[in-house]
Amino acid sequence: MEQLEFHVITDGKQSDDRILAVASTLVPYVTAIHIRENSQSAGSIYNLSEKLKQRGVKSEAIYMNDRVDVAAAAGLGGVHLKESSLAPDVVRKHFPPLRIGRSVHSSEGAIHAEQKGADYLFFGHVFSTKSKKDKEPKGLHQLRDVAKAVSVPVFAIGGISPEKVSSVLCAGASGIAVMSGIWNADDPVSIAKQYKTALMKGSDQDAQTL
Amino acid sequence: MEQLEFHVITDGKQSDDRILAVASTLVPYVTAIHIRENSQSAGSIYNLSEKLKQRGVKSEAIYMNDRVDVAAAAGLGGVHLKESSLAPDVVRKHFPPLRIGRSVHSSEGAIHAEQKGADYLFFGHVFSTKSKKDKEPKGLHQLRDVAKAVSVPVFAIGGISPEKVSSVLCAGASGIAVMSGIWNADDPVSIAKQYKTALMKGSDQDAQTL
Numbered sequence: 001m002e003q004l005e006f007h008v009i010t011d012g013k014q015s016d017d018r019i020l021a022v023a024s025t026l027v028p029y030v031t032a033i034h035i036r037e038n039s040q041s042a043g044s045i046y047n048l049s050e051k052l053k054q055r056g057v058k059s060e061a062i063y064m065n066d067r068v069d070v071a072a073a074a075g076l077g078g079v080h081l082k083e084s085s086l087a088p089d090v091v092r093k094h095f096p097p098l099r100i101g102r103s104v105h106s107s108e109g110a111i112h113a114e115q116k117g118a119d120y121l122f123f124g125h126v127f128s129t130k131s132k133k134d135k136e137p138k139g140l141h142q143l144r145d146v147a148k149a150v151s152v153p154v155f156a157i158g159g160i161s162p163e164k165v166s167s168v169l170c171a172g173a174s175g176i177a178v179m180s181g182i183w184n185a186d187d188p189v190s191i192a193k194q195y196k197t198a199l200m201k202g203s204d205q206d207a208q209t210l
Numbered sequence: 211m212e213q214l215e216f217h218v219i220t221d222g223k224q225s226d227d228r229i230l231a232v233a234s235t236l237v238p239y240v241t242a243i244h245i246r247e248n249s250q251s252a253g254s255i256y257n258l259s260e261k262l263k264q265r266g267v268k269s270e271a272i273y274m275n276d277r278v279d280v281a282a283a284a285g286l287g288g289v290h291l292k293e294s295s296l297a298p299d300v301v302r303k304h305f306p307p308l309r310i311g312r313s314v315h316s317s318e319g320a321i322h323a324e325q326k327g328a329d330y331l332f333f334g335h336v337f338s339t340k341s342k343k344d345k346e347p348k349g350l351h352q353l354r355d356v357a358k359a360v361s362v363p364v365f366a367i368g369g370i371s372p373e374k375v376s377s378v379l380c381a382g383a384s385g386i387a388v389m390s391g392i393w394n395a396d397d398p399v400s401i402a403k404q405y406k407t408a409l410m411k412g413s414d415q416d417a418q419t420l
Contacts, residue, residue, distance in 0.1 A: 041292070041294030041295065042276060042278075042294070042295050042296045043293075043294045043295055043296060043297065044294065046296055046300065066252060067279065068252075068279035068283075069277065069278035069279035069282070069296060069301075069304075069305070070296065072279070072304055073278075073296055073300050073301070073303075073304045082251070083253075084251030084252070084253045084254065085251065085252050085253055086252045086253060086256055086279060086280065086283055087253065090256065090283050091279075091283070093283075094279075094282055094283045095279075
């Protein structure tokens with residue numbers, strides 16, 4: 001079966017030095033590090049991705065939020081699009097090598113994003129999280145609906161602790177995306193290992209139920 | 211001799227409808243309309259450039275500020291880079307068809323931008339302008355120094371009224387870039403004609419002095 005994926009997203013609150021230090025230790029455990037630094041300039045995030053590569057993060061494992069130009073110029077593995085970004089089909093046409101992700105918040109949104117050519121989806125926030133205090137979490141039920149509605153992999157995002165990994169996998173997620181769970185941790189690499197272990201256990205359970 | 215250029219830059223304060231209405235009337239007079247809408251998403255400015263084309267603005271005459279991806283995806287003529295944008299040489303390598311402009315604020319900056327492969331430069335602000343109240347204008351003297359320091363065309367920006375066009379041309383500018391002079395005008399097309407006339411007169415004077 002396909003490898004369950006583990007995406008880590010920067011939260012826009014860390015120094016470049018901490019991003020580099022933490023990200024380089026996460027390499028053995030994660031599928032991709034997403035640079036999501038919306039207040040930084042294109043030049044800055046291009047430099048950050050160059051430095052990540054120098055620190056041993058493979059370019060295929062670096063994804064860029066929204067800025068397709070930076071992803072293409074830096075030869076990154078993927079770009080993660082918001083609803084307000086360039087559409088997946090436009091990106092595919094002009095930047096074919098990039099893996100294209102898209103954030104969605106409903107089954108309809110997921111179906112639309114898949115039709116437009118997204119390679120994978122983030123759905124959330126599944127659980128309550130400090131970064132989305134004012135919005136109700138979507139819950140596992142909606143996650144299940146979304147995962148059923150599309151054939152591309154859906155990764156759960158929002159309030160996912162290592163303990164909650166099995167529940168989102170059970171609901172049909174093909175992996176997870178984590179922000180504060182990593183960046184707010186005193187020992188990010190230890191937490192990353194817990195996430196990875198939970199994903200592998202989840203995967204084992206899946207295999208047993210087949 | 212080369213045609214003197216006339217660039218009009220959106221100011222981030224107009225509705226899309228006004229941008230479309232005004233820009234379509236400016237077509238006969240301007241070299242390029244720059245979309246500089248830093249608070250709008252990539253999707254929005256992509257749609258805006260598509261609409262500009264539908265309203266008769268040729269794609270070659272639409273330049274995008276900072277967002278190289280949107281410029282490339284929409285097939286626009288140029289991209290205008292800030293100091294914090296992707297570097298001109300990076301853009302040239304990955305997006306070769308785009309004309310690449312760069313804003314500079316000193317002779318050193320101009321020389322560096324030219325070395326990095328910029329096709330043209332904006333230098334300013336030359337005169338005092340409401341949009342840069344707290345900064346001293348650079349003045350015609352510095353404009354002359356910058357224009358002498360590089361071989362790529364330098365377009366003057368900042369507080370340029372039609373009456374001031376001849377002075378910036380005299381100082382070595384190869385054209386002008388205008389923001390509030392157009393968008394704050396009650397009758398933008400009439401002002402655009404005045405700029406164009408001033409540029410053509412300036413050009414005549416140059417020819418006489420040769």
